[in-house]
Amino acid sequence: MINRGTVKDIDLNEFFTFLSKLTKDNIEPKFDITHVTISHLSPRLSLESIVNEPLYNLSNVLTNDTELSRFLKKAGLVFSNNNKIVQVTHNDMKIDWKKYESPTALMIINRLEGNKVSTTSDNCINGFLFNGKIFENGNVAHIFRCPEILENILRVLGRLDLISNFNSKSKPYIICFKAPISDIIFDGNGNHKLNNKEKQFLILRYCLYYLSLQKSYDWSGNNNPIIRLKDNLDVDISNLVAVFEVNEEDGELNQLSIYE
Template identity: 30%
Template sequence: MSLLFNITSFEGSLQFLNDYLEIDPKSVIEYVKSDDNDVDVDGFIDIFNISLDKLEHENIEAVALHVTSNNDDCKSIKSTGLLNLQQALTMNTPIKKYLREFQIEFDVSNKLMWFKGNQFDITYNSSWSDDKDERLDSVARKVYFDHQINSFFSIQDVKDYGGRVHEKPEILHNLKELFKADVLEERWKQTCKPYVIKYKAPLDYFAYYSFYLEKYEYEEDYEEKTDLKFWLIKTALYVVWNMVHRRKMPQIFAYMKPEVSIIPNNFLVIIPLNPSD
């Protein structure tokens, strides 16, 4: 049976620390209460005699919150699961159908896009050149560099996130800017409803930058996973500390590997949002 790294709530964070470290919630709360300036993870590990080498990581699944919107009451998502952007632009999804109404189509494999019959090369190149169209490049970047499923391990209110992902897919903003068509965003917001998909996935489904600042840190930690175990403890403690001292969930991002999709069986709950809240 898998162990859930569920820091989407105060209670979930305490439960993970209890299940993973066998430290009761009362002791964890008392520890974080001792310092209102920061959470001392090294001190926590010392006081409770935690040996990172003896901790497992293979059987852990992480819980994350994905924010989306659609006009079919999530019927497509319940059928196909959560898709990355490339899959969503290729398969028969609500966003592909929506873009077709505006005569926008993508050929992801050949790096092409059409708008009203006009063809655009959307090959993404991260290097700068004088003739680069920044607006077209932002579309290419979204499709070929930032197309993974983005979620949150923890957040107070998904509607406060600057990307306003509960209102519309971010790609619509890129297309709106490119074609100077506000209607691309506005009609979606008028016809679609927002949802949070709470799901679980094995740790190795998440991109390394969900847990590490640099790729070399991930590579050096590949075998032992000492830094990963430390991150799991530190981040769960950080959520508890924030709730005890600030009464607020911190914002912690969760990025899936680009090739990963989430099957419906891994959904824990689908939560409708009130967009006016």
């Protein structure tokens, strides 16, 4: 019997004992998970940007020639990478975010320039272990129509017109991609220090936890574990597994063809 309290309550020894009794064979806890699928919520102006551009980390999506950087460049916003710090110019004037005394400006500094803990920009791709209505998770619900960093930058600069413009043109997509176990990190509760084998056991626990809660109809999007890639990694389009467009009326997922 699997305890459904928390993922930590999942007893893998009990699980493998159960399998051994079921199969009348001694099944040992030996397995090898090499890759995992991650589901990433991403509001985009077009599907073409997903199938034609790598899934970039924050620094690269702003400083490379991407659909997003071109949208911002038309409005006079240009981004450049200077010693792992993302610098911003607005109408040819370099932006000093420290002049803007607001919590939002501080968030921008932390993400583009780093802080006392990290001296480089926030440069990782986040996602969820399980697909589904991940947009209902409280950690990402606010980026359903517009990337958080984009809205923060435009709000501080007083470019509310661009926020409205982006929101009116964008659609929410869920991008599912595969990543090696060695490239993923579980943040929180000390899990960021797990080695590859420990991450595999944690994934198995989460799978059993997911199935247990699904069976009893207790699963919630807020139970879905957030995982991220290591800093500075991008996802090549060859590692895309599936892309879904979110129907904004009913929240249903429509899987799109990405290999035509």
